[in-house]
Amino acid sequence: MTTTSTPHRDSAGFRAESLRIGGERVRRERTLDVFNPYTNERVGAVPLASVDDVREAFRIGHAYRSMLSRYERASILQRACALLRARADEGAAIITMESGLCRKDALYEIGRVADVLTFGATEALRDDGQVFSCDLTAHGKKRKVITLREPLLGVITAITPFNHPMNQVAHKVVPSIATNNRMVLKPSEKVPLSAFYLADILYEAGLPPEMFQVVTGDPREIADELITNAQVDLVTFTGGVAIGKYIAAKAGYRRIVLELGGNDPLIVMEDADLDRASDLAVQGSYKNSGQRCTAVKRMLVHKDVASEFTQRVVEKTKRWKHGDPADANNDMGTVIDEAAARRFELLVEEAVAQGARLLVGNRREGALYSPTVLDNVRPEMTVVREETFGPVSPIIRFGSIDEAIAISNGTAYGLSSGICTDRMDYATRFANELKVGTVNVWEVPGYRIELTPFGGIKDSGLGYKEGVQEAIKSFTNGKTFTMPWG
Incomplete structure (x- = not known):
C-alpha cells in the first residue's frame, strides 16, 4: 500500500476518486494510490476512509428503507446494463489499467457484469414465494401457508478481491438491489476504480444512493468496523482463506457468506x-x-x-x-x-x-x-x-x-x-x-x-452459494404467513 506522499508519474487517464456515502462524494486528505501493474504509472487515487466514515455509511444505510417495487428494481438493473454495454470500452479500459488484465479479459468481464445485471433484473421480477395446503394429513386444517422473502433488517457489508475488479462487485450489489437491501462495499485497495465506476452507473440508472455506498481504505484501520458494526446483519466476502477465517472468528452473531480460495x-x-x-x-x-x-x-x-x-x-x-x-x-x-x-x-x-x-x-x-x-x-x-x-x-x-x-x-x-x-x-x-x-x-x-449456484466447501467456503439466485436467498429473511382457506 502506497500513499500519495511518494512522487510518481501519473497516467493520462488518471482518476481522482471520492468515497460514495449517502449520495455525497466525500474527499479525504489521506489517499491511496492505484498503479498500473504494467507501466507502473499512477492511474488513480482513492480516499482512505476513517472508522467514522464507515460508521456514517452504516448509519445512513440502516436508516433508509427502500420501498422500490419489483418493477422499479428490475428497471434500474436493466438501465444499468444498457449503460454499461454502451460504455464497454471505457469500463474495460479501467479494469485493464488498474489490474493489468488484458483487453480481451477486461471486455469479457464487462460482458459478465452485464449478465449479472440482466439476471438480477429477472430475479427481481420473480415471485419466489411458495404456497402450502395444510389439509394434507388427518391432523391438518383448511389453511394455506404462504412464504415470503424480505430484505434484511440491517446493512450488508461486502468485501471484494482484486482478481475480477468489477464482476466480483456486481455479484454482491446486484442481489442486494434485487431484494431491496442496503449495502456498504469495501473493494480491494488494489483495484477500487472499477467499483466506483459501477456504482456511478447504478446511480445514473436510478438507484437510491443509500442502497449502495462505497468506502475505500486501509483494511488494518477499517476492516473490524466493517465486520462488527452493530448495524451489520450480514458480511459477504470473497478472497483469501486466512482473511475469511478471521472474518468468521470476528463476525459474532451475524450471517457470513465466504467465497474463498481454490486448488482446482x-x-x-x-x-x-x-x-x-x-x-x-x-x-x-x-x-x-x-x-x-x-x-x-x-x-x-x-x-x-x-x-x-x-x-x-x-x-x-x-x-x-x-x-x-x-x-x-x-x-x-x-x-x-x-x-x-x-x-x-x-x-x-x-x-x-x-x-x-x-x-x-x-x-x-x-x-x-x-x-x-x-x-x-x-x-x-x-x-x-x-x-x-x-x-x-x-x-x-x-x-x-x-x-x-x-x-x-x-x-x-x-x-x-x-x-x-x-x-x-x-x-x-x-x-x-x-x-x-x-x-x-x-x-x-x-x-x-452468473445465475447458477457457485461456491465451495472445506477451506473454499462454508457451503453457501453465490450466483444471483442463491445470493438472493442469502440476502433475505424468510417469513411464513398462514390464513384460513376454504
Whole structure:
C-alpha cells in the first residue's frame, strides 16, 4: 500500500476518486494510490476512509428503507446494463489499467457484469414465494401457508478481491438491489476504480444512493468496523482463506457468506480427446492471468496419455501471447503486481529443485509473468499443495481413477473441478466422490453462468452459494404467513 506522499508519474487517464456515502462524494486528505501493474504509472487515487466514515455509511444505510417495487428494481438493473454495454470500452479500459488484465479479459468481464445485471433484473421480477395446503394429513386444517422473502433488517457489508475488479462487485450489489437491501462495499485497495465506476452507473440508472455506498481504505484501520458494526446483519466476502477465517472468528452473531480460495484440478482420463483436453487446460490456466479461484491449478493426467498431453499443452502455451495488457492482440497481461509474480517464480524454482521439470515459462519482468508448464510434479510440492494464484500449469501423473480422486481430494480446498472423459462410469464417480462444490465434465473448473449456484466447501467456503439466485436467498429473511382457506 502506497500513499500519495511518494512522487510518481501519473497516467493520462488518471482518476481522482471520492468515497460514495449517502449520495455525497466525500474527499479525504489521506489517499491511496492505484498503479498500473504494467507501466507502473499512477492511474488513480482513492480516499482512505476513517472508522467514522464507515460508521456514517452504516448509519445512513440502516436508516433508509427502500420501498422500490419489483418493477422499479428490475428497471434500474436493466438501465444499468444498457449503460454499461454502451460504455464497454471505457469500463474495460479501467479494469485493464488498474489490474493489468488484458483487453480481451477486461471486455469479457464487462460482458459478465452485464449478465449479472440482466439476471438480477429477472430475479427481481420473480415471485419466489411458495404456497402450502395444510389439509394434507388427518391432523391438518383448511389453511394455506404462504412464504415470503424480505430484505434484511440491517446493512450488508461486502468485501471484494482484486482478481475480477468489477464482476466480483456486481455479484454482491446486484442481489442486494434485487431484494431491496442496503449495502456498504469495501473493494480491494488494489483495484477500487472499477467499483466506483459501477456504482456511478447504478446511480445514473436510478438507484437510491443509500442502497449502495462505497468506502475505500486501509483494511488494518477499517476492516473490524466493517465486520462488527452493530448495524451489520450480514458480511459477504470473497478472497483469501486466512482473511475469511478471521472474518468468521470476528463476525459474532451475524450471517457470513465466504467465497474463498481454490486448488482446482483438471482431470484427464486415458480415454480423453487430448486436443480438446489440452485446449481446456491452457484456457483454464491462463485466462485472467491465472488469477481465478476456479482456474486450473493442477492438471491430473493419466500416465498412459500424460506425455502426449503434456506436449500439446507446451505447444499451446508457447502460442499464448502475453505482454502489454492494452494490446488487443495479447491473450494475457500482467498479474496483479510484481510481488505476486515474484512469488510464482520462487514457487516454480522450489518445485524444480524438488524434481519437477520446467518445460516452458517462468520468465518474469516486473508484474509480467510468462505462462509456465511444469511436469513431474508431486502432490506434496508447495506449487500444488497451496493455491498458486497465477498462470502456472503443474502436471501430476496418476495411474487409476482411485488415485486421481485421492489426489484431487488431498488438499484443504474444495471449490471446483474439470473432468475430461467420455466414460459415464468415470463421470458419475467423479460427481459423487470429489469433495468440491462443482464438477464440470468437458469444461474448465470455472465454468458457470452468473445465475447458477457457485461456491465451495472445506477451506473454499462454508457451503453457501453465490450466483444471483442463491445470493438472493442469502440476502433475505424468510417469513411464513398462514390464513384460513376454504
